[in-house]
Amino acid sequence: MNATDRLTELFMRFPGIGPKQAKRFVYFLLREHSHFKEQLIKALEELKFTGKQCEKCYRFFGDKNAQKAKVLCSICDTNSRxxxxxxxxxxxxxxxxxxxxxxxxxxxxxxxxxxxxxxxxxxxxxxxxxxxxxxxxxxxxxxxxxxxxxxxxxxxxxxxxxxxxxxxxxxxxxxxxxxxxxxxxxxxxxxxxxxxxxxxxxxxxxxx
Ligand SMILES: [Zn+2]
Missing domain, CATH: 3.40.1360.10 (Dna Topoisomerase Vi A Subunit; Chain: A, domain 2)
Incomplete structure (x- = not known):
């Protein structure tokens, strides 16, 4: 399978995304400048290591310093609320x-x-x-x-x-x-x- 087909299949796993829209995303990416693609790859890389689920509210969030023993999102981890x-x-x-x-x-x-x-x-x-x-x-x-x-x-x-x-x-x-x-x-x-x-x-x- 080539990268275009693979990407189409991956996009189709997103909520509410059918084959047509998945293809539209892929064509969009093919047309885009490499700078955009680099940003996308970087953001995905970051999410890979930092996607966490808050232990209090159960919200999923990305956090660079989420290696702490307790995992709380920014809303639960503050006294100002x-x-x-x-x-x-x-x-x-x-x-x-x-x-x-x-x-x-x-x-x-x-x-x-x-x-x-x-x-x-x-x-x-x-x-x-x-x-x-x-x-x-x-x-x-x-x-x-x-x-x-x-x-x-x-x-x-x-x-x-x-x-x-x-x-x-x-x-x-x-x-x-x-x-x-x-x-x-x-x-x-x-x-x-x-x-x-x-x-x-x-x-x-x-x-x-
Ligand atoms: Zn939370």
Whole structure:
């Protein structure tokens, strides 16, 4: 297999990329100057050694000095954030979108998926054990006061929220921590990935 075909196959493994788009990327690279390709190779080289998953929020990130024994991302590894707030999101892109609004200064937890309605083993789909452990620890350390659900307004999102709330109530005890939800958008619902600052801020301010 030549490099062009090999690259096409590799690009097709990216989320949402089909054969046509993969080919388009390859042709783009063939046309590009070598400087661009060098930058790309360098960035990939760096990612190869520094792609890590945060032990607290489960976000994947690249960090040059990630050889430390404890692996924390830049958001979890700072005291300047409000440790009493924990926002539960589905995926990294949602976290990035919220960060971009600049309206939230608490911490995060990434579930890594959503629970489909009528599933018998939801614990195998999302990081529920990790989340309850985190909440447990944070309550024991007297740092956590509120868990904010920021999940999509869909059947999947609602099923996930209900399942987590039930589990938290059983395992942690509801009186120890407040559970809140972002206020729902007007008609189309709130898609975090595409949310703008004003909409997000209003949904956060009106959470209940
Ligand atoms: Zn983190």
């Amino acid at each position: 409000d440790q009493s707030l924990l926002m539960v999101v589905e995926k990294e892109l949602d976290l990035d979108a919220v960060e971009k609004t600049g309206s939230y200064n608490g911490l995060y937890f990434i579930l890594g998926g959503l629970v489909p309605p009528l599933t018998d083993k939801p614990s195998e789909i999302i990081r529920i054990r990790e989340l309850t452990n985190r909440i447990h620890n944070d309550i024991d350390n007297k740092v956590l006061s509120e868990v904010i659900f920021a999940l999509p307004v869909t059947d999947y999102g609602d099923t996930t929220t209900e399942y987590i709330e039930k589990t938290i109530k059983q395992i942690v005890g509801i009186e120890k921590v407040k559970l809140s939800h972002l206020a729902r958008g007007l008609s189309s619902g709130l898609e975090l990935e595409y949310v703008d600052r004003a909409t997000f801020k209003s949904a956060l301010d009106r959470r209940d």
